Amino acid sequence: MENANKLQIVYPDEENGASHPHCPHGPTLLFQTSNQLADKPKSAYYACAAHRDKRMCSFQLLAEELTPQKLSRRYELESHIKSCKEQREKLLAVHDDAGLHYCLHCNIPLLRDEHRKHTGHEMVWNLTAELLCDPTRFLRPLDDDKSQAQYFFDDKALKFFAKCFQDLVVNKVVCMGAPRLHAFLRNNYAEIQSFLLDFDHRMFFFYDDDNFAWYNMCNNHFFDTKQHLNFEKFLKCKSKDNLLIFTDPPFGCRTEPIAGTLRQLTCTFNKLNKLPHQPLPIFWIFPYFSEHYIQQEMPHMRMCDYKVNYTNHSAYTDVGEKSRKLGSPVRVFTNVPLELLHLPVEEEYKYCALCQRYTALENRHCARCSNCPSKNGSTYRHCELCGLCVKPNYKHCTNCRRCTQTEEHECQMYQANQHCWICLQKGHTEWMCVEWQKHRKDVVKRSDKIITCLLCKRKGHNERNCTRRSKYLEELTFMGVTTVIFK
Numbered sequence: 288m289e290n291a292n293k294l295q296i297v298y299p300d301e302e303n304g305a306s307h308p309h310c311p312h313g314p315t316l317l318f319q320t321s322n323q324l325a326d327k328p329k330s331a332y333y334a335c336a337a338h339r340d341k342r343m344c345s346f347q348l349l350a351e352e353l354t355p356q357k358l359s360r361r362y363e364l365e366s367h368i369k370s371c372k373e374q375r376e377k378l379l380a381v382h383d384d385a386g387l388h389y390c391l392h393c394n395i396p397l398l399r400d401e402h403r404k405h406t407g408h409e410m411v412w413n414l415t416a417e418l419l420c421d422p423t424r425f426l427r428p429l430d431d432d433k434s435q436a437q438y439f440f441d442d443k444a445l446k447f448f449a450k451c452f453q454d455l456v457v458n459k460v461v462c463m464g465a466p467r468l469h470a471f472l473r474n475n476y477a478e479i480q481s482f483l484l485d486f487d488h489r490m491f492f493f494y495d496d497d498n499f500a501w502y503n504m505c506n507n508h509f510f511d512t513k514q515h516l517n518f519e520k521f522l523k524c525k526s527k528d529n530l531l532i533f534t535d536p537p538f539g540c541r542t543e544p545i546a547g548t549l550r551q552l553t554c555t556f557n558k559l560n561k562l563p564h565q566p567l568p569i570f571w572i573f574p575y576f577s578e579h580y581i582q583q584e585m586p587h588m589r590m591c592d593y594k595v596n597y598t599n600h601s602a603y604t605d606v607g608e609k610s611r612k613l614g615s616p617v618r619v620f621t622n623v624p625l626e627l628l629h630l631p632v633e634e635e636y637k638y639c640a641l642c643q644r645y646t647a648l649e650n651r652h653c654a655r656c657s658n659c660p661s662k663n664g665s666t667y668r669h670c671e672l673c674g675l676c677v678k679p680n681y682k683h684c685t686n687c688r689r690c691t692q693t694e695e696h697e698c699q700m701y702q703a704n705q706h707c708w709i710c711l712q713k714g715h716t717e718w719m720c721v722e723w724q725k726h727r728k729d730v731v732k733r734s735d736k737i738i739t740c741l742l743c744k745r746k747g748h749n750e751r752n753c754t755r756r757s758k759y760l761e762e763l764t765f766m767g768v769t770t771v772i773f774k
């Protein structure tokens with residue numbers, strides 16, 4: 288079974304009684320592999336929500352070793368927070384441009400002659416007001432840990448996001464893990480308020496408590512009470528306000544905790560504003576190949592074709608030798624209807640009148656699939672034997688009933704990773720589907736020119752896209768897992 292040894296993540300939900308022990312980075316996540324045979328969690332343990340690298344946070348506790356005492360333990364960060372805020376005070380006290388420096392080695396702002404203690408360290412001399420307005424333009428991007436790598440948006444992406452907010456009449460943006468977007472909005476759009484939630488403590492130096500909170504987005508943890516209260520004030524809205532949550536998590540992050548946090552923030556928003564359950568618009572920046580993981584957590588999220596470029600990533604950009612041929616793989620996932628997002632035609636996007644939304648220029652509409660099918664930045668072609676559009680370099684394997692890469696294709700291994708279009712389970716393709724074999728009433732003849740749907744026996748589409756699917760199967764979705772039952 289697919290889920291037998293999969294690492295499942297349980298998100299802490301303190302308000303509803305699911306409390307987890309804390310590490311210095313807030314409530315931990317519970318990791319468990321469910322053992323199908325014993326039908327109970329095996330080797331469940333609590334570990335840091337933010338860091339997967341033990342060197343960054345060594346906290347780990349077997350679930351069975353949890354005691355009330357360990358559960359109530361909290362970590363003291365007051366003095367660290369206080370000293371960060373003092374650096375901010377120091378920086379605010381400087382009135383003229385000259386004389387304020389920044390040590391990139393120690394990550395600390397320096398006044399006039401304080402730099403003497405930092406000989407040999409890399410410095411930014413004489414910080415200008417302009418630099419102070421956007422620290423991401425001179426700070427060294429964090430890259431010390433997979434879970435914390437910092438990549439900053441290029442100017443085109445920043446403008447695109449701001450234009451989207453204007454089109455959607457959004458006037459409040461929560462920038463969760465998006466410090467450059469936060470600065471961009473503050474510096475250029477007086478009508479849009481922004482609040483930064485970020486794990487990077489250096490932001491303390493550049494932002495006051497009324498628009499920044501030191502925060503962990505993997506467990507919705509605020510490190511400072513005052514910042515937390517200010518954030519709740521920010522969430523409180525008047526009827527004309529439109530608030531959007533924007534997040535660009537490190538791509539090493541698992542989707543479950545991010546989704547858990549987005550749900551909790553939405554919940555807090557509704558509570559504070561005394562609203563019945565109402566979804567908040569979300570922009571979640573993530574690579575196209577993670578679509579499945581996002582939709583498993585948040586089925587209503589759709590992928591927009593806009594390719595997001597970064598200035599300090601050699602491949603996820605549209606400039607330089609190492610940039611990918613198909614462009615950046617990073618996209619916007621959103622619950623905002625895609626029809627409402629206007630992609631810039633001057634950056635190789637077009638309006639598809641049939642889909643009634645903007646798509647990438649190379650994304651050719653398929654009349655058979657009735658959509659613009661490309662995900663990865665290439666032009667897909669329709670395969671009659673798959674009944675769907677596929678990547679241009681793929682070849683059809685009749686044995687697997689799929690188009691795949693030709694290199695190193697090994698049918699058995701390939702099928703083990705496929706999801707069956709009938710029962711939706713992983714591990715086999717349709718001809719091998721035991722459920723289907725049990726229920727099929729008559730034999731379907733294989734054609735070598737065009738696919739025959741094993742459910743309705745009509746030609747030209749696969750079982751997943753069969754419009755009569757519900758006549759044969761009933762689908763029940765519970766907690767992100769879909770079960771298929773034959774009627």
Ligand code: SAH
Binds near residue numbers: 464504
């Ligand atoms: N493209 C964005 C930056 C994305 S980099 C921009 O240009 O604005 C990812 C950001 O998430 C970094 O700023 C990093 O400090 C932050 N981050 C990483 N882990 C985090 C966590 N657990 N909680 C909150 N923020 C985190």
Ligand code: ZN
Binds near residue numbers: 310
């Ligand atoms: Zn930790």
Ligand code: ZN
Binds near residue numbers: 673674683689690
């Ligand atoms: Zn095919």
Ligand code: ZN
Binds near residue numbers: 654
């Ligand atoms: Zn097609």
Ligand code: ZN
Binds near residue numbers: 685687688697701
């Ligand atoms: Zn094959």
